[in-house]
Amino acid sequence: MxxxxxxxxxxxxVPATILGxxxxxxxxxxxxxxxIKVLTKAAASDPRIRALYDDGLAHQATFEQIEQKIAEQFPDVKTPLVPKxxxxxxxxxxxxxxxxxxxxxxxxxxxxxxxxxxxxxxxxxxxxxxxxxxxxxxxxxxxxxxxxxxxxxxxxxxxxxxxxxxxxxxxxxxxxxxxxxxxxxxxxxxxxxxxxxxxxxxxxxxxxxxxxxxxxxxxxxxxxxxxxxxxxxxxxxxxxxxxxxxxxxxxxxxxxxxxxxxxxxxxxxxxxxxxxxxxxxxxxxxxxxxxxxxxxxxxxxDVAALLDQRDDDATLRMADAAVQALQGGEPIMHDMLPDTMPQAHQPVNEAARDAAHSSRANQPAPVQAACTNESGTGVDAVYALAVSLGADRAELDTYLNRTWGEGWCRNAQGVKRVLAELTRMQGDPDGLRARIHAEPGAQH
Incomplete structure (x- = not known):
């Protein structure tokens, strides 16, 4: 079992402590x-025991308390209550x-x-x-x-x-x-x-x-x-x-x-x-x-939703790997990308990294300051990945604010979710651009 x-x-x-x-x-x-617990047939035959039981229920006593009170007053009754x-x-x-x-x-x-x-x-x-x-x-x-x-x-x-x-x-x-x-x-x-x-x-x-x-x-x-x-x-x-x-x-x-x-x-x-x-x-x-x-x-x-959620978690791990690569760490490993992703879109490391440097150099200062307040270079990774997929920076800002809320870039989880979404779209850059250009309410 x-x-x-x-x-x-x-x-x-488990580490040892003074308590073991x-x-x-x-x-x-x-x-x-x-x-619940009820009186046994033998106990129920005594009206005095029945009275103790009913009184206990009326006063919200636990079954242990009722049983103990019966045992104190009637010690010869070995088992006054049984589960029902x-x-x-x-x-x-x-x-x-x-x-x-x-x-x-x-x-x-x-x-x-x-x-x-x-x-x-x-x-x-x-x-x-x-x-x-x-x-x-x-x-x-x-x-x-x-x-x-x-x-x-x-x-x-x-x-x-x-x-x-x-x-x-x-x-x-x-x-x-x-x-x-x-x-x-x-x-x-x-x-x-x-x-x-x-x-x-x-x-x-x-x-x-x-x-x-x-x-x-x-x-x-x-x-x-x-x-x-x-x-x-x-x-x-x-x-x-x-x-x-x-x-x-x-x-x-x-x-x-x-x-x-x-x-x-x-x-x-x-x-x-x-x-x-x-x-x-x-x-x-x-x-x-x-x-x-x-x-x-x-x-x-919904089992399908749980399986999809597992896929989302895998995408978040891919997003973390993308952040690492864009920050100059280990490159994105091809075996971390979905098997269905076209090969032409898998080696995005160099293009994304170049886009990251370009993005840092060309971003308007006010937006950069607002979007790196809490999440640091994770926001750079979002813009770099989007640019590598052919997205326009100004249109991207409008799309992200409309879809994820204007506070997405000041929240670590928000940045992570956006990056996961863009990572998922690496195999479909045309689909990403179509989402960006869609009318409000027509996407997502």
Whole structure:
């Protein structure tokens, strides 16, 4: 389900600090839940427990708080609450340090689907890192009521899955007190199984005490928060399908999944889909299919636009190479130019460089001063490349200001985009001149 080597290689490049060598963690503040928890049949049969549950819901308590209160007053009830699979996500004020965030999320993205209740069924998300292992951490974990008892962890080589636990406290021989540790509790491989995570031979896994646990870490557009939000799930199917989406988008975007997916501000979406899930019946060993609401990661993006965006990024790299050449650096390499570009237009280096010197010598001073305020010789490269393609300087100024805005030459990104456009037009100088002479609004 994963390639642990990626995480292991990432760790090896992280510099050591006094707190150790570890991957940077994405801080979180607030949790959206995958569903709800309801009383078990045994707990619901006691009206006193039902009253505690209803009171907790009325006061916006978290399910953990409700469960803890029931356990305190009815210690004989071992498992008062169980998860229930529903079509929506749960957003409760007490799951956020700032309770008002829950209302902000529901106001922005909540829906009433006919029952008079505003719920969260689908919402946009932005991921803060490009490695899916960072934005969707997951593990096999066995919990007691108060803490994590065992968990899976890959060794440094990324190949061996270890079964880990907290190391027992060291007792000082003189004081007979636990030795104070620096950096939190130590960990160690679990000794009774050789420290190897083997679910098929693990009694905790076979008795459903150890389970897959994962979470999505994300930001929500329009919801202001320095820290990310999290959504937990223990669904193998949800996590596996999300990996497929992550890897597909990363392939189309040159390895990136973070931020907006395209220039139109498209985002991933988290929603739920009712799907039939197959599992083995523990008594018969036969496959059984049941319908469950499964978390679905959607990416409603135009694939053609993503591929075109990758081409644009390649053009920007070509533009950078052009700037280098025009500034006297390494010449533009022919293999960086598009394969479809006519050979007659590829060796533009010498002509462009000569045009650059001529452009610097003949440009009117006011325009030169305005256009090199922030972007330096990048503007020279724009004019030099345009002149090498047969464009008239005065007409070019009018065209660029009309198309890109008069501030293009005072913004580094603006200069880069213009240069990329001209670089793209190297194979069609007549088309560039036609654009320059076109009426306002008839081009671009």
């Amino acid at each position: 994963s390639n642990p080597t990626v995480a292991a290689q990432a760790i090896s490049t 060598r570890q991957q940077p963690r994405i801080p979180t503040a607030g949790r959206i839940r995958a569903g 699979n529903v079509a929506w996500f749960t957003v409760r004020p007490n799951d956020f340090p700032n309770p008002a965030v829950a209302s902000q999320i529901l106001d922005a993205y909540g829906e009433d689907r006919g029952d008079g209740v505003i719920r969260l069924y689908r919402f946009p998300v932005l991921f803060p890192a490009d490695a899916w292992q960072s934005v969707m951490p997951h593990e096999l974990a066995c919990w007691t009521r108060n803490e994590k008892r065992y968990w899976s962890e890959y060794s440094a080589d990324g190949q061996t899955r270890r079964c880990m636990m907290f190391a027992p406290a060291t007792i000082d021989a003189r004081s007979q007190r636990a030795v104070r540790t620096f950096g939190g509790r130590g960990t160690q491989p679990r000794p009774d199984n050789g420290g190897l995570c083997d679910p098929e031979r693990c009694p905790e896994f076979q008795h459903r005490q150890c389970n897959l646990s994962g979470r999505f870490l994300f930001y929500i557009p329009g919801i202001r928060s320095l820290d990310a939000f999290e959504l937990h799930t223990n669904s193998f199917y949800a996590l596996s399908r999300a990996i497929e989406r992550f890897e597909a988008i990363a392939f189309l975007r040159g390895g990136r999944i973070a931020g907006f997916l395209d220039r139109q501000g498209t985002t991933f979406y988290l929603t739920k889909k009712l799907r039939e899930v197959s599992h083995l019946d523990q008594k018969t060993g036969q496959p059984v299919r049941n319908a469950h609401w499964i978390i679905e990661l959607e990416a409603p993006v």
